[in-house]
Amino acid sequence: MRLPLVYHDDYSPEFPEGHRFPMDKFRLLHDHLIASGLTTDAELHRPEICPNDILALAHDRAYIERYMNGELSREDQRRLGLPWSEALARRTVRAVGGSL
Numbered sequence: 190m191r192l193p194l195v196y197h198d199d200y201s202p203e204f205p206e207g208h209r210f211p212m213d214k215f216r217l218l219h220d221h222l223i224a225s226g227l228t229t230d231a232e233l234h235r236p237e238i239c240p241n242d243i244l245a246l247a248h249d250r251a252y253i254e255r256y257m258n259g260e261l262s263r264e265d266q267r268r269l270g271l272p273w274s275e276a277l278a279r280r281t282v283r284a285v286g287g288s289l
Contacts, residue, residue: 194222195234195287202276210271236287244285257282 201216222228244253255261257278266273 193234194228194232195236197235197283197287199276199280199283200287202274202280205272208272234287236283236289238279239282239285239289243289244282 196215196219198216200219201213204210204212219233223230241250241253252265255265256273259273259275259278261269261273271277
């Protein structure tokens with residue numbers, strides 16, 4: 190049985206030039222696996238966005254809403270360590286969906 194490979198284009202949102210986190214590594218790995226013939230795009234599992242009810246099992250609903258709407262406090266953003274964007278929020282909940 191082959192290990193399922195999970196990928197979505199949302200996994201590599203645009204980040205500011207020179208940001209220390211290499212967000213494009215997910216896209217680059219995807220491209221390498223396809224180019225090397227180790228998998229095909231059709232074989233990849235495309236995850237759904239994780240529903241808020243599932244996210245709320247681990248996070249406060251008010252925090253989820255603030256995060257998804259780009260309304261985190263400066264302190265919360267600092268702790269996150271990544272520049273918030275709608276694309277990053279979508280990537281985050283899609284990655285959780287991919288883990289499920």
